[in-house]
Structures are given as C-alpha cells and as structure tokens.
Amino acid sequence: MSMELQTMFLFLTLLVFLASYRADAAEATLIRVDPSGEGDYRKIQEAIDAVPSNNSKLVFIVVKPGIYKEKIPADKPFITISGSKANASVITWNDSGNIFESPTFSVLASDFVARYLTIQNSYGAGAKAVALRVSGDRVAFFGCRISSYQDTLLDDTGRHYYSNCYIEGAVDFIFGNAASLYERCHLHSLSEGDASITAQRRESPSEDTGFTFLGCKITGVKTALLGRAWGPYSRVIFALTYMSNVILPQGWDDWGDSSKQSSVFYREYKCYGDGADTKKRVGWAKELTENEAELFLTKKMIGGKNWIRSMPTRFKSWTMPKPNNGD
Template sequence: MGMKSLLNYTINVDVAILILLVKVSIMANSTSSGPKDMSTAFLIRVDQSGQGDYTKIQDAIDSVPSNNSELEKIVVPADKPYITLSGTEASDTIITYNDGGEILSESPTVKILASEFVGRYLTIQNTYGKTGKGVALRVSGDKAAFYGCKIISYQDTLLDDAGRHYYKNCYIQGATDFVFGNAASLFERCHLHSVSEGNGAITAQKRESPLENTGYVFLGCKITGNGGAILGRPWGSYSRVIYALTYMSGVVQAEGWNDWGDADKQKTVYYGEYKCYGPGANRDKRAKWSNTLSNEEAAPFLNKNMIGGRSWLRPAPTHFKRIDQKS
C-alpha cells in the first residue's frame, strides 16, 4: 500500500447520557513519522440512539488503528497516540464514574496511557466521594496536554503519573493529595480548589531521585477552598513542587508544607514559592525547609522548558471531514 496517508479523527457525541453529555470530539493522526498536518480531522459521530457511527466513545477510540501515528470508563491505550478528546464547554461535556479503592490505577474515570494526547473543554469526575480514594483522571503517557478542563474528585483526584504534561486554564478539585504522581508537569493559569475539612494536601509529588527531571510547577494559578490545605507533602523523598506568581487564599495554612511524618525528607525535597500573593501566601510561618525563590532560582520554572513543551505542544485542528471521506 506504500506510505500511509495522514489521518485525523474527530468523534462527536450529541446525545446526553449518564456518563457523557453533549458534543465530545476525539481526534487522532496516522503516519509512521508522527503528525505533519494537524489542521484537518475526520469526523466520527457517537450517538446513543444509533444515529451515528458508534454508540459509545470507547468504541470510537477503539476504531482508531493500533500503533496509530495519527455510564462507561474511558481508556486511551498506549498504542493509540495522537488522540484528542474535546468538548465545546467543560460545563456541558461531562465524563463521570463512581469507583474507588486502594488500587489507584483501577479507579480512574479516564485513563490516558498513550502519548501525544490532548483534552479540551471536558469535565472528568469521580463521584466516589469521602469513602476513600477515587481517581478522576490518570495521565501516564508522555506529551499530554489539557486545556480548559475540570477534573473533580475528593481524594487523589488527578494521578499525574508519568511523562511530560501541560495543563492550562484547568479547574482541579479535591481534598487530599489531589494532584499526585511523578510526572514533569506545568500547570498554567489553573484553579486549584480544596474541599478539605481539615488540613488536606494539594500535592503529593513522587520524585524519588535528584536525577529525575520531574516535578510540578504551578504558574500564575489560583488556590481557593474551604477548611484548610497545605501546598504539598512528599510522596517521594525528592519530591519537587513550585508555586510561582500564584494567588493563595486563606485556605492555605500558615506552615504551607508537611514532611508526611518523615523529617529526613526535609533535607531532600525541593519546595519553593516565587512571588505568590494573597492571604495564604505569607511565608512568615512557613516550614523552614521550604524555599523562597530568587529571580534566578525561579527562572527555570517560569516557562515550558522543563517539559520541553515548545517542541510538542500543538494547535487544535481547524478543518474537519466525515470519516467516509478518508479514502
């Protein structure tokens, strides 16, 4: 057959169902050397009434060729890169499930295992609630980006597991360790909302070696909530979290950081704040082993270099075709 042609896929969901509400799209690209033109996507319709190409989003994802170089849970498998799941507005594009337990990899409402994934304008939630750990979103693939999404649960909301990730204008809600894992991620202009009734932690970053280029950077973000919250605690001995130019409401407790009962980690973690503001940003009573960053120290975390984002972040497609036009 010769060289594969470039294929993008868009899947629209137009029928309200328990798990998904209106207008969801999935876009993928197929070429042996990666995407070359992401401006056009083929359209696949998902309609529960049977009027579309598929009745379930997972079936639409499964229809994308493996090793593509183009009330359900959603899994984007590792062998299907270059898929985008996109809604029109997060408030009316909702993927929800109710599951939880100690096996964190099993409870997520949405699992992203593939590289080069993009999520736009979605609400992804786990309604397991206060009964235990219930992950809404697990991101384990490299080069994943989310724009304008809402990610909601109570404990362990976002398993930002592995790889390089970018979140922009996202809303993330939880009570305990609600951003956790060992990815290298930049959160830009995101809204973190704590629903903790006591002193829940916003982050539990798992960097385990000084040689790992992982960690979380919150740049120009906003922290709100009720009760009390700390900025982070170390899941890994070399946990790394930076808040820069971020508004912190009074929900952030004075000490700011916690060593999770292991004083030895105070010597190895890297927790920093740079020019944050608001009633919760006062560092007078902060944990002494956390850092007030200078301009020079903060500079590496104030752009996309940490995640190499300038080489892989891509714009949304601007043209769409029906799937039956691909040949």
C-alpha cells in the same frame, strides 16, 4: 550537479517536507460522538476503539453534550477528545480502591489532548477514588474540569500540560511523578483540616520531574496544605499564584519523615493573597530565586514548545471500518 545546486536542491526539498508536515499536522480526521445516535458513535470508548492501534495521524473526537457513564482507557496515540463546554460534556464513573484501577479516565498513550470535558469520580469520601490518570507522554488538557475527593488526579508519568483547568479534591488530589506545568488553573480544596493539595513522588535528584503551578488560583472550603512529600526528592513550585486563606501558614509537610526536609524542593515565587504569606512557612521550603525561576516559569521544563499543539485547521470525514465476517 555543482555543490551550490546540490545545496539548493536539499534546501528546497526540506522546505517542501516542512510544508507538507505542517499541512498534515493541521488536518485531522473527525469522529462525532453523540448519545442520541446522530453521530458516528454513541460512546466515547467506541470512538477510541475504532482508531487503529498504530495510529500516527491526528484524530479529533467531538463529544456532544451529555452524561457519559464510562470508564475509559485512552490507549491510542494522536487523539484529541473535545467537548464544547466542560460542564456540558461529562464523563463520570463511581469506583474506588487501587489508584491505577479506579480512574474514570486513564490516558495511557502519548500525544493525547483533552479539551472542554468534565472528568469525575463520584465515589466521594472514604477511599482512594481517582478521576483521571495520566501515564502517557506529551499530554495536554485545556479547559477541563477534574473532580473527586481523595486522589483526584494521578499525574503519573510523562510530560504534561494543563491550561485553564479546574481541579477539585480534598486529600493529595494532585499526585504522582510526572513533569507537569499547570498554567492558569483553579485548584479547589475540599479539605477541612490539614490535607494536602499535592503529593509529588520524585524519588531521586536525577529525575527531571515535578509540578509547577504558574498563574493559578487556590480556593477551598476550610484549610489545607500546599503539599506533602510522597517522594524523598518531591518537587513542587507555586509561582505568581493567588492563594486564599485556605492555605495553612506552615504550607508544607514532610509526611512524617524529617529526613526528607533536606532533599525536597518546595518553592514559592511572587504569590499573593491571604494564604501566600511565607513568614510562618516551614524552614525547609524556600522562595524561588530569579535564577531558578528561568526554568520553571516557562514550558522549558516539559519541552512543551516542541509538542503542545493547537487546534487542527482542517478536518476530513471519518470512514467507518468495514465489519469482519459479516458481524
């Protein structure tokens, strides 16, 4: 075979592979969860448990409207869990204490997607009570409502994307050391004093982590700070975001350690609203420059173009696993 024919053969082989890959990526196995018993399972955790541990195919779990009183570890890759409207499919629990043990919902696997769900911890004030823990890589949330009081969202590790989500809490209610982009999200602070919205924990300049809020909206019941420095290299950016008068003029806090002031990266960029006036901000928080903005105003920071996936276009029916030993 000539070199030209070999090249053409390899090219055609690659095209066939890519076509089949896109077809596989567009098809998902459909599992239905319905508390009335009309679906494949009554509980969300039962559906997750039924997926093989080494799963490599897309699984789409549809959650019918209802109140799901479950404490869920999502530990299987390539799963999407979706309701139809966030306020209709509610996952709720009531727990407090350790930030890794109290979450209502914990994402522990990679390539996970949640759509149109409410995830809440109903414990209330007085203790750490996490609603959602995200410790997997390549994880996305679309149109979800996430609510608690203290430490609502443990945005722990990995690359994450939040789109059009509502996130509510009072104290450090978005915290952790993930690399995350929040796009067009609504942040609602329950703080009545100087509690912080964010507590980002970047611990060295070599860590490619941080929280970026792009085109978001901030409201609240009284007053709050944009963030405080959990880690010495804490990195948070608010860009093109509406800030109501809930935001205190100083904006940021060093968590009682002035040495962090020279190492944190707190930036704002073309924000607007009564709380966006930067004239009285702390001196170690800056405006984002045009050059800096190139990295933070797109999905480049999280490499999202390569892994944020759209809805499947085809579905195949779920086959119930056969029982073992007659059980």
